[in-house]
Each structure stands twice: as C-alpha cells, then as structure tokens.
Amino acid sequence: MRNISAGALLHPVALGAVVLLVANDHVLKRVCPGWLTGKLSDFAGMVFFPLFLQGIWEIAAKASGGFAPSRRILLAAVISTGVVFSWIKLTTAGADAYRYGMALLRWPMRWAAGNTDGRLIPCAFTQDRTDLLALPMLAVGYWIGAARCSIQRRRTPASALMP
C-alpha cells in the first residue's frame, strides 16, 4: 500500500469504518434510534476522515510529481479533523458553517436529481457535546496511517534520501 496514493483508505479498519457510517446513518439510526447510534457515525468518522484527507493530499501530490506517505501530513489531517469536529460540536458558528457547508456540498446532487427549486437550505444538525467522546478514535486513524509511513521509511534505501 505504501506506493499507492490514498492507500491507507484500503486498510480493512478504514473500509469498515466507512461501511459502518453508511449502515448506521441509513439503517441503524432508523431501526434502533438512540444514544449508541447517535455516536457510532462520529466514531467511524474519526477513524477514516483523517485518512481521507491524507488520501486527497497524496493524490494531489502524485499528480504534481510524486509522493511518499508523510507522517507530518497525517498528523496535520488528524489534528485538523479533531479541531474542526470540536468547533462544529461546540460553537454556534461551527454548527452553522457545517449546516450550510453540507447543504452546499449536497446541492449539486439534489439539483441533478431535480429535487430542489434552487434555494440553498441548510441541513438540520444535532449539536451534542457528548459526541466529543469520539475524539479518541482519531488515534486509530493515526495508527493506520503511521504504520504505513513507518513501512515506507524502513524500506526506503538511505541513498534514496540523499539530495
């Protein structure tokens, strides 16, 4: 996976987290709404989202010349995910930015489906401070990404690192 840009997302735990997010939001929340299903998506998101951000960076880097899995980029992705998630969950400005941001991202899909009259209407959003319990799951995302960086470092010959 080390030479595959965005390869961290192919890790079984990362793929499992994405599947869990979709299953929880589309099935479990309706079948058994409650505290646990309210948290599962956040837990899943904290695992895969930093790897998703890292993957986007790697794809962009590869397109512009080349890339190597970077622990620094991974750490920046983990920290920014945690900071933005906390901002959204704790502040009115963050929640509003999320509501309108998601509406903006969803608008093209709704427009293509003929499901909008053109207005940008914000998504509803449940702001729950206890969702911050999901933050420690960032460590799982970091662990998956960092293991990939370590393999890359071990297998890169010292001469290749010379200028």
Added chain:
Amino acid sequence: MIGRSAFLQIAAYLAVALTGAASIATSCDGSFVAASGPRASVTLTEAQPSQTLQFAVRTNAKSYVAARLHVSGMSPANVQAKVFPGPNAGSDAGEVTAVGSAETNLVLCWESTCSRTISLTLELSNSAPGQSAVVDYALEATAQSDSCDDSDSIFVEVSPL
C-alpha cells in the same frame, strides 16, 4: 492485463470517491425551514398590566417556535412572558416562562404526524404597580424533517389569530 499495483491504485481512487460521497450523503440529520412571524410592540400599563396574544402555526412537519422579547420603559425583571401551545399541539409540546428581555424556544409538535394548525398563546404581564412597560416581541417558527431531502416540501407559517 492490469498489474496488482495498478489495481490497488484504482481501488484507492474509488475508496476516496466513495468515502467523500458517503460523508456528504450521510452527514446530514435532516432539513429545516424557518418562517418569521408577527413582530410588534405591546404596552403594558397600570390599567392593563397583562395582555394575551394568540397565533396560529400551520405546518406539515415537526415544529418549534422561538419567541424573542425585548422590554423597555422599566426594569425588565418586572415583565414576565409565558408562551404555551393550544390543546391541538403534540403530546411532547412544551411551555416556557421567561422574565424580561429573553429568547425562548418552544416545541409545538415533535411527533411523526404534526401536519396541522397549532394555536399558540403569548401571555405578557407587568408586575410593577404604577409603571408602564413596552414589550417588543418577534416570533419565528421552524419546521424540521428527519430527511435531508425534504427542505423543499416542508413548510411552516405563523400568523396572528
């Protein structure tokens, strides 16, 4: 014949695309629309220390109403506002009492079948003898759906009765 690393690279691209789509498609708890309602001033005098105002909220979804009050002319602590829904509200509807300049949020109906007109009462009272107070009030009703794609079909209106 496609090589293993090329296959994995395509899978990684697909994983990024699907993860992005899943994040956008699922990270939404529903839709809501808000409607501004009546906005006016009421003077509470010694001769008429309390006033009762009635409104109608028409909606086809779960709904709540925000009442914003601003008291002037005397100490706001002497003015009390009570906001409560009529008997046709949802079984989970609330009732709010506020003192002075305040913003309150009151659930009118939070059941799956809230499609009806719900009456709403705003009671304002002045407890300071011999003084007059001016209360500016504004109502805003919000309807909310659990579906992210309902924002064009849900509606809410609030008007005086």
